[in-house]
Amino acid sequence: MSTVTEPVVGTATMNMVEAIRDALTLEMARDERVVVLGEDVGVLGGVFRATDGLQQRFGERRVIDTPLAEGVIIGASVGLAISGLIPVPELQFLGFGHQAFHQIGQQVARFRFRSQGRHPMPITIRSPFGGGVRTPELHSDAFEALYTNTPGLKVVAPADAYDAKGMLLAAIRDPDPVLFLEPLRGYRLVSGEVPTGDYTVALGRSKVVREGEHVTVIAYSAAVQLCTKAADVLAAEHGISTHVVDVRSLVPLDVEGIVAAVEHTGRVVIVHEAPLTSGFGAELAATIQREAFYSLEAPIERVTAPDTPYPLGGTEDFYVPQVDDIVRGVLNALER
Amino acid sequence: MFAQFIPDGAPVTPIQHLSPDGVLAAGVTPSMSDDQLLAGLRLMMLTRVFDTKAMSLQRQGRFGTFSQVTGQEASIVGSASALDPLIDWVVPQYRELPALLRQGLPLSRFMLYFMGNLAGSRIPDGVNILPIQISLAAQIPQAVGLAWGLQMQQTGGVVVVYFGDGASSEGDFHEACNLAGVVKAPVVFMLSNNGWAISTPRHKQSAASSLASRAIGYGFPGVVVDGNDLLAVHAVTAEAVARARSGHGPTLIESVTYRMGPHNTADDPTRYVDAAALESWKPLDPIVRVQRHLASRRLWDDDRRQTVEAELSAEVDAALVIARAEPAPTASQLFDHVYADPPSTLQRQRAARIGATS
Ligand SMILES: Cc1ncc(C[n+]2csc(CCOP(=O)(O)OP(=O)(O)O)c2C)c(N)n1
Numbered sequence: 237m238s239t240v241t242e243p244v245v246g247t248a249t250m251n252m253v254e255a256i257r258d259a260l261t262l263e264m265a266r267d268e269r270v271v272v273l274g275e276d277v278g279v280l281g282g283v284f285r286a287t288d289g290l291q292q293r294f295g296e297r298r299v300i301d302t303p304l305a306e307g308v309i310i311g312a313s314v315g316l317a318i319s320g321l322i323p324v325p326e327l328q329f330l331g332f333g334h335q336a337f338h339q340i341g342q343q344v345a346r347f348r349f350r351s352q353g354r355h356p357m358p359i360t361i362r363s364p365f366g367g368g369v370r371t372p373e374l375h376s377d378a379f380e381a382l383y384t385n386t387p388g389l390k391v392v393a394p395a396d397a398y399d400a401k402g403m404l405l406a407a408i409r410d411p412d413p414v415l416f417l418e419p420l421r422g423y424r425l426v427s428g429e430v431p432t433g434d435y436t437v438a439l440g441r442s443k444v445v446r447e448g449e450h451v452t453v454i455a456y457s458a459a460v461q462l463c464t465k466a467a468d469v470l471a472a473e474h475g476i477s478t479h480v481v482d483v484r485s486l487v488p489l490d491v492e493g494i495v496a497a498v499e500h501t502g503r504v505v506i507v508h509e510a511p512l513t514s515g516f517g518a519e520l521a522a523t524i525q526r527e528a529f530y531s532l533e534a535p536i537e538r539v540t541a542p543d544t545p546y547p548l549g550g551t552e553d554f555y556v557p558q559v560d561d562i563v564r565g566v567l568n569a570l571e572r
Numbered sequence: 573m574f575a576q577f578i579p580d581g582a583p584v585t586p587i588q589h590l591s592p593d594g595v596l597a598a599g600v601t602p603s604m605s606d607d608q609l610l611a612g613l614r615l616m617m618l619t620r621v622f623d624t625k626a627m628s629l630q631r632q633g634r635f636g637t638f639s640q641v642t643g644q645e646a647s648i649v650g651s652a653s654a655l656d657p658l659i660d661w662v663v664p665q666y667r668e669l670p671a672l673l674r675q676g677l678p679l680s681r682f683m684l685y686f687m688g689n690l691a692g693s694r695i696p697d698g699v700n701i702l703p704i705q706i707s708l709a710a711q712i713p714q715a716v717g718l719a720w721g722l723q724m725q726q727t728g729g730v731v732v733v734y735f736g737d738g739a740s741s742e743g744d745f746h747e748a749c750n751l752a753g754v755v756k757a758p759v760v761f762m763l764s765n766n767g768w769a770i771s772t773p774r775h776k777q778s779a780a781s782s783l784a785s786r787a788i789g790y791g792f793p794g795v796v797v798d799g800n801d802l803l804a805v806h807a808v809t810a811e812a813v814a815r816a817r818s819g820h821g822p823t824l825i826e827s828v829t830y831r832m833g834p835h836n837t838a839d840d841p842t843r844y845v846d847a848a849a850l851e852s853w854k855p856l857d858p859i860v861r862v863q864r865h866l867a868s869r870r871l872w873d874d875d876r877r878q879t880v881e882a883e884l885s886a887e888v889d890a891a892l893v894i895a896r897a898e899p900a901p902t903a904s905q906l907f908d909h910v911y912a913d914p915p916s917t918l919q920r921q922r923a924a925r926i927g928a929t930s
Contacts, residue, residue: 275770276771279843280843281843283770301771303738303778304741305741305742332708370637371637372638374706375706512917542922543910543917545910547690548636548689548692548693549688550687552688554902
């Protein structure tokens with residue numbers, strides 16, 4: 237046997253669930269104050285296995301199967317944080333964030349302010365969201381804008397495995413509360429090379445995932461993959477070169493990065509799964525028209541779900557934006 | 573000890589009328605007639621047949637995620653059979669198919685919902701049930717309001733609301749019980765304690781030794797019943813319904829049963845279910861119990877079972893044919909029934925979508 241040396245930090249191929257689990261494992265090992273709590277997160281390892289193996293490794297005291305009540309999961313996290321721990325609660329689906337919203341909106345987000353700095357809230361609420369996978373009714377809504385309109389809370393929504401791990405580590409270490417949104421659709425579908433060691437991806441930075449010249453498409457979470465697919469179609473069938481930006485962090489927002497990407501082409505299409513009215517796209521569009529007005533060559537196009545409730549599975553594909561919808565949105569933006 | 577209300581931790585013996593062998597307990601007069609018993613058995617068997625067929629349809633991708641009733645049939649059928657569908661209401665969670673059928677929902681409607689077709693969300697007028705509730709416990713305050721409203725309008729109607737042991741941890745349950753006690757709403761809280769909320773065992777939901785004991789704190793009675801005993805569940809519910817109907821307010825019934833299958837079609841219970849516990853429930857099957865009882869009275873035998881099973885299988889297949897004949901979902905359905913008077917912005921979105929998908 238050779239002698240043990242420094243662990244070699246390499247990379248491994250991980251899907252998003254694995255990357256999230258890797259981040260949780262790493263941070264729980266590094267910081268004893270981190271506790272994971274939620275419905276079915278312990279013995280089962282989460283309904284999507286994001287916390288698989290954590291309870292075996294860190295024990296029932298740090299990986300806690302709670303009673304079924306989102307309000308108390310989040311409300312108790314406030315108290316756990318005040319006691320000196322770093323809670324990472326899971327909402328099994330963001331659709332059931334409503335059951336905890338009185339604690340999130342009214343308490344978690346503004347406890348630092350309400351206590352004038354005495355009680356920061358280093359809580360990271362993890363939750364899968366979004367549709368496209370035929371989940372039962374009321375599970376799939378993209379409710380991010382409810383939370384971005386909640387001052388005091390950070391809201392991030394990574395689209396790939398590398399960002400999922402790096403941003404989750406950054407979120408848990410952040411002194412402020414972060415809603416960490418995980419794309420249901422991307423959990424297993426999206427994978428990539430991820431460093432096996434410790435690294436963080438700073439919150440508040442967008443990234444360009446595809447360089448292009450004619451039009452800038454802006455998205456986050458599961459919609460990013462759709463946009464790169466649309467970019468392929470646009471290149472192959474229409475000779476259009478698409479610049480694709482992943483917002484990654486909604487609050488804080490990378491205004492400079494987004495403005496630079498807009499100025500690069502002068503034409504903008506914003507894509508999200510949430511309904512149009514008061515969706516996060518409205519915030520992006522308002523920011524862009526204010527900060528990059530003179531570089532705009534066409535009105536900003538939005539490709540979103542309609543202003544209707546999330547339907548049952550059979551109608552889902554009419555509701556959630558598809559690649560074709562994005563292609564059409566881009567063609568509209570270029571026609572003007 | 574300073575306290576006056578001290579949990580004694582003693583397990584409460586659930587009320588039982590039929591032993592697992594189908595023997596009627598001494599001194600018990602059945603609350604169901606033979607015809608009612610046979611009808612109840614048939615409904616339980618229909619549910620089992622449906623569960624099996626729906627599971628295989630789901631595996632073929634022709635049916636969405638759904639939760640089987642298997643093992644809990646007596647709990648649902650016994651309670652629903654105590655209602656008058658003309659004036660009483662059922663407010664379900666999602667694991668109560670036979671209660672919905674008894675109230676008059678066509679099986680094909682139920683199927684359509686789980687096939688992802690919005691037509692399945694429309695319960696025919698006159699059928700006194702609320703839609704399946706996916707958001708746990710959200711139905712419980714609604715049921716209290718419904719019961720309260722029926723009471724204010726003196727309809728004589730009673731509401732039975734179903735929910736699981738998991739759902740009973742939600743604030744909505746406790747807030748609803750509290751209000752129901754205060755206004756003496758004619759509601760029966762039917763808590764199906766099937767041992768699990770997905771992977772979370774009953775003992776992690778509540779430190780109370782009995783879930784029914786929580787009723788005391790809200791000022792109304794609670795009762796624990798053997799949920800695999802059709803007769804006992806019926807008798808207990810009938811009494812709670814009579815209480816509610818005569819103005820004496822709510823009752824909390826804890827029906828102790830066991831989920832014999834996965835939580836739903838997406839679940840893998842081998843990761844957490846205790847195999848020995850599952851085995852110990854197998855001899856307690858609620859359908860077999862009624863069949864044994866009826867057989868001992870020469871009202872049932874193997875031939876009858878086979879005939880009924882064949883009829884039920886045909887009934888489920890026929891419902892499937894009806895469900896499949898429903899037009900395929902369309903984009904325009906997204907926009908129907910969102911508002912009575914859709915805003916112009918929504919009308920424009922509709923026009924754009926329909927153009928895009930036609
Ligand atoms: C408010 C809410 N939180 C979480 C979920 C996800 N979920 C669906 S079923 C379930 C367990 C329900 O257990 P229980 O109420 O005991 O009913 P059972 O399924 O065992 O009949 C959970 C956590 C949900 N549907 N609604």
